[in-house]
Amino acid sequence: MEQLTIVGKPVTRVDAEEKVTGEAVYGYDLVLPDMLYGKALFSPKPHARIKRINTEEAKQYPGVVAVITGKDAPWTHGESIKDKPFLAQDKVRYIGEPVAAVAAMDEDTAQAAVRLIEVEYEDLPAYFSPEEACKPGAIPIHENFASYRKFDFIVPGSMPNVCEHFKLRTGDVEKGFREADLVLEERYYVPVIQHAAIEPHSSHAQVDPESGRVTIWVANDAPFRALHEISEALGLSQEKIRFINPLQGGGFGSKGGLKVETIAVALAYHTKGKPVRVKFNREETFISTLTRHEAVIHIKSGVKQDGTLAARQMTLYWGAGAYAEKSPTVCIRGSLPAPGPYRIPHVRVDGYAAYTNKPVAGSFRGYGIPQGAWACEQHMDEIAKKLRMDPVELRLKNIFVDGDLAYWGEQLHSVGLKETLIKATQAIEWGKPPGFPASQLGGEEARRLKPNIKIGKGFACISKPTRTPTTSKAGVLVNSKGEITVLAGTVEIGQGCSTILSQVAAEELKVPLDKVRMAPLDTDMIPFDASTTSSRSTYHMGNAVRRAAIDAREKLMEMARPMLEAKNEELACSNGKVYLKDQPQMALPIGDVVRRKLGNDGIVRGDASYTYEIGKDLDLETGHSDHASAFYMYATQAAEVAVDEETGRVRILRMSAAHDVGKAINPLNCAAQIEGGLAMGIGSALHEEMVIDSQGKVRNPSFLDYHLVTSLDLPEMIPIIVECPEPEGPYGAKGLGEPGLAPTPAAIGNAVADAIGVRICDLPLNPERVYWAIQQKRAKGSSRWLTEVA
Amino acid sequence: MKIPVTLKVNGETYDLVIAPYRTLLDVLREELQLTGSKKGCDVGDCGACTVLLDGKPVNACLVLAATVQDSDILTIEGLAQNGKLHPLQEAFIKEGAVQCGFCIPGILMSLKALLDENPSPTGEEVKAAMAGNLCRCTGYSKMFKAVESATSGLGR
Ligand code: FES
Ligand code: FES
Numbered sequence: 001m002e003q004l005t006i007v008g009k010p011v012t013r014v015d016a017e018e019k020v021t022g023e024a025v026y027g028y029d030l031v032l033p034d035m036l037y038g039k040a041l042f043s044p045k046p047h048a049r050i051k052r053i054n055t056e057e058a059k060q061y062p063g064v065v066a067v068i069t070g071k072d073a074p075w076t077h078g079e080s081i082k083d084k085p086f087l088a089q090d091k092v093r094y095i096g097e098p099v100a101a102v103a104a105m106d107e108d109t110a111q112a113a114v115r116l117i118e119v120e121y122e123d124l125p126a127y128f129s130p131e132e133a134c135k136p137g138a139i140p141i142h143e144n145f146a147s148y149r150k151f152d153f154i155v156p157g158s159m160p161n162v163c164e165h166f167k168l169r170t171g172d173v174e175k176g177f178r179e180a181d182l183v184l185e186e187r188y189y190v191p192v193i194q195h196a197a198i199e200p201h202s203s204h205a206q207v208d209p210e211s212g213r214v215t216i217w218v219a220n221d222a223p224f225r226a227l228h229e230i231s232e233a234l235g236l237s238q239e240k241i242r243f244i245n246p247l248q249g250g251g252f253g254s255k256g257g258l259k260v261e262t263i264a265v266a267l268a269y270h271t272k273g274k275p276v277r278v279k280f281n282r283e284e285t286f287i288s289t290l291t292r293h294e295a296v297i298h299i300k301s302g303v304k305q306d307g308t309l310a311a312r313q314m315t316l317y318w319g320a321g322a323y324a325e326k327s328p329t330v331c332i333r334g335s336l337p338a339p340g341p342y343r344i345p346h347v348r349v350d351g352y353a354a355y356t357n358k359p360v361a362g363s364f365r366g367y368g369i370p371q372g373a374w375a376c377e378q379h380m381d382e383i384a385k386k387l388r389m390d391p392v393e394l395r396l397k398n399i400f401v402d403g404d405l406a407y408w409g410e411q412l413h414s415v416g417l418k419e420t421l422i423k424a425t426q427a428i429e430w431g432k433p434p435g436f437p438a439s440q441l442g443g444e445e446a447r448r449l450k451p452n453i454k455i456g457k458g459f460a461c462i463s464k465p466t467r468t469p470t471t472s473k474a475g476v477l478v479n480s481k482g483e484i485t486v487l488a489g490t491v492e493i494g495q496g497c498s499t500i501l502s503q504v505a506a507e508e509l510k511v512p513l514d515k516v517r518m519a520p521l522d523t524d525m526i527p528f529d530a531s532t533t534s535s536r537s538t539y540h541m542g543n544a545v546r547r548a549a550i551d552a553r554e555k556l557m558e559m560a561r562p563m564l565e566a567k568n569e570e571l572a573c574s575n576g577k578v579y580l581k582d583q584p585q586m587a588l589p590i591g592d593v594v595r596r597k598l599g600n601d602g603i604v605r606g607d608a609s610y611t612y613e614i615g616k617d618l619d620l621e622t623g624h625s626d627h628a629s630a631f632y633m634y635a636t637q638a639a640e641v642a643v644d645e646e647t648g649r650v651r652i653l654r655m656s657a658a659h660d661v662g663k664a665i666n667p668l669n670c671a672a673q674i675e676g677g678l679a680m681g682i683g684s685a686l687h688e689e690m691v692i693d694s695q696g697k698v699r700n701p702s703f704l705d706y707h708l709v710t711s712l713d714l715p716e717m718i719p720i721i722v723e724c725p726e727p728e729g730p731y732g733a734k735g736l737g738e739p740g741l742a743p744t745p746a747a748i749g750n751a752v753a754d755a756i757g758v759r760i761c762d763l764p765l766n767p768e769r770v771y772w773a774i775q776q777k778r779a780k781g782s783s784r785w786l787t788e789v790a
Numbered sequence: 791m792k793i794p795v796t797l798k799v800n801g802e803t804y805d806l807v808i809a810p811y812r813t814l815l816d817v818l819r820e821e822l823q824l825t826g827s828k829k830g831c832d833v834g835d836c837g838a839c840t841v842l843l844d845g846k847p848v849n850a851c852l853v854l855a856a857t858v859q860d861s862d863i864l865t866i867e868g869l870a871q872n873g874k875l876h877p878l879q880e881a882f883i884k885e886g887a888v889q890c891g892f893c894i895p896g897i898l899m900s901l902k903a904l905l906d907e908n909p910s911p912t913g914e915e916v917k918a919a920m921a922g923n924l925c926r927c928t929g930y931s932k933m934f935k936a937v938e939s940a941t942s943g944l945g946r
Pocket of ligand 1: 836837838
């Protein structure tokens with residue numbers, strides 16, 4: 001390969017300066033001329049019929065422009081199942097569901113009018129566990145499920161409230177269990193957590209009364225998908241809808257799909273052309289946007305005495321919440337690799353996404369992988385313990401390597417997993433006695449004085465697929481000053497795509513990075529992109545931008561040929577110039593080429609589209625596909641923890657995270673992504689949980705009660721980049737954003753079990769849970785969520 | 791009811807007529823269009839709205855604008871001086887401490903207050919100064935490094 005000049009370098013972010021000066025304008029900051037302010041009324045009931053809504057008083061309130069209910073917005077939407085109304089229709093399905101909305105002169109007025117809306121409800125039985133909701137005889141949360149429009153791949157099956165049943169069938173698990181020397185069965189649970197981006201959710205919308213055109217300003221992570229969904233819901237052609245993306249203050253999956261957007265659009269139909277802004281405050285963001293799927297996971301494995309895995313059966317119940325949103329695909333793509341990155345001859349997986357009367361679960365960084373890993377990787381350590389085997393050795397016996405046929409029928413290549421396992425465990429001195437810096441606990445002396453502190457080590461491995469097949473398109477413009485503008489629909493959600501894509505364009509056009517800018521994201525101007533999700537952007541959009549830049553470069557060279565009087569001579573491009581390969585002094589800056597051919601206002605445009613062509617959907621009966629994912633991301637994280645047996649407090653002493661990224665286009669940004677993922681994973685391991693009570697009410701909808709990690713909570717983090725190149729990826733790159741938090745809780749769980757000798761099967765590992773686990777071990781009792789280590 | 795209020799922000803004086811219950815954060819963002827101070831919770835939990843009142847960091851969402859008429863208010867928009875970035879800003883860029891950026895204005899203001907008091911803080915002091923500022927993206931560690939680099943002069 002040619003020498004790379006910008007790709008692979010730890011350049012600083014192109015968007016950092018506007019962010020450190022406060023100039024950056026986010027969705028939550030956006031003010032439109034003449035705009036009105038919207039507020040919603042949310043359901044106080046988890047499941048109830050709406051008997052009556054009285055909006056009269058609210059309508060009379062001075063300053064109110066519109067008061068609407070589901071009757072005024074008779075539309076439903078949903079990504080793969082069209083089950084969700086813009087505003088509740090006839091019934092409500094969770095506490096926090098928008099029921100009515102007001103547009104007014106200012107926010108205080110809108111909120112005051114919302115309080116005047118009266119709703120009468122008739123309670124219905126409600127379900128708060130996915131396992132309960134799909135038991136025979138459960139009453140349906142969606143009575144009309146059968147009549148909803150759905151994607152072809154949706155297989156709900158016959159159980160009540162199940163909106164998707166994913167099946168994987170490989171070999172014969174019963175035979176595998178019979179042939180095994182050890183059979184182990186366990187149950188794990190992962191609670192609801194939230195993305196908790198620091199920017200809350202908001203959306204602005206405007207409907208032009210003459211043309212009927214709908215414009216939506218929102219920091220959505222998939223504007224083209226949102227556009228499609230709105231167009232289907234409203235029955236409007238796509239040309240009549242425009243999404244403009246202001247900057248996003250973090251999303252982690254929560255800012256995909258339609259939530260606050262539908263309220264803004266519904267109101268905008270009643271404001272005579274004035275734009276409406278709907279901003280959720282923090283509490284509203286907690287109860288009425290998206291959450292991460294809770295999961296109940298049953299896992300059973302058969303293993304040979306030497307550690308070879310013979311069979312694995314898993315049943316996963318994914319709590320979808322009240323509406324399907326992305327649950328079907330989370331269920332599919334989370335359940336598929338849940339048995340872990342291992343060679344297993346006999347595998348059976350059943351994943352059920354079940355409606356419950358909880359807030360809607362959606363995509364969340366990791367897309368189902370963290371839940372599966374929490375079960376699988378702790379289960380692996382339990383197996384190792386039973387076999388008296390080193391957990392690393394057990395993994396090495398079974399982990400995916402190049403050329404393996406994965407249990408879903410795909411031959412794997414570019415597998416960097418083993419290297420991540422070795423490097424991550426080495427970084428915490430696996431196999432050696434506690435290697436924490438003595439200062440952390442006050443040295444050996446202090447430890448002897450603190451017999452209640454127990455040290456342990458653990459790790460976890462994952463593989464993660466990406467959404468496949470999908471398409472990214474890009475345009476690259478070159479003007480007569482030699483400046484480059486990249487048109488790409490990838491959303492800058494903080495992950496650094498604007499820097500990565502700028503690097504790619506700069507690399508191919510051989511210009512310095514500061515000559516490249518990203519065009520603002522507006523669906524009227526920017527070519528199609530599937531979504532900024534699934535860690536797909538560096539690979540898919542990276543390929544598209546790279547090809548578009550090459551297209552532009554080739555056009556420039558063709559234009560330069562007569563200018564350089566080159567007939568058959570070979571041309572080349574570097575340092576922002578086109579030149580004759582054999583006579584480098586015969587050179588023209590690319591801007592001059594544009595100007596001489598097209599004038600001062602001329603622009604040369606390169607275009608490209610990238611799709612992973614051989615990507616195939618999974619077979620609905622077996623879950624098999626020989627190209628299920630454009631690429632796979634592999635990672636191992638390892639933790640060393642100190643557990644205080646008197647208080648149950650877990651302190652992480654150090655933590656390594658080794659990620660196979662294929663090729664680090666920007667190593668600085670890769671390290672930043674890994675550290676950020678790790679921090680989020682640590683929060684989800686130790687304290688994050690949306691506490692939803694037996695009535696379906698979120699008890700902790702604030703940052704005071706829902707704990708994010710702070711600057712005081714984090715251990716030494718050791719990010720490790722492994723590069724096992726993906727031939728089809730740009731410069732060999734895969735993806736990275738999502739896996740950062742996927743193995744984290746399981747790695748910590750394994751370290752805690754190593755420290756205290758008890759396996760805790762439920763997250764989070766908060767002091768209370770850990771304390772009682774220790775007490776239970778001492779008393780030799782047992783309870784639902786604890787399995788004593790033999 | 792509205793009352794006249796005079797605020798001194800980033801060295802400029804603003805005469806306003808506002809409702810007495812309005813917070814400093816809302817007034818900065820909506821009346822003065824200084825949207826660099828962010829609103830992450832509006833109840834004092836996230837620190838995204840941190841500004842300096844006479845050099846002391848406060849959550850602007852917890853302060854009524856009418857009560858701080860005698861103070862010098864510094865917001866993120868006033869951190870760079872005469873077009874030159876503050877060493878903390880430089881260092882945040884250089885060390886890769888910025889991701890989505892939503893927490894960054896608040897964090898920079900907390901750190902500026904720290905460095906003004908204590909130009910060479912220990913790691914623990916830096917962590918403590920930032921403990922009221924939530925960041926969901928970065929895991930903070932590149933921010934710690936950035937402070938180190940700014941205080942050792944490398945960020946300049
Ligand atoms: S907005 Fe003020 S502390 Fe969160
Ligand atoms: S950079 Fe996103 S919240 Fe800190």
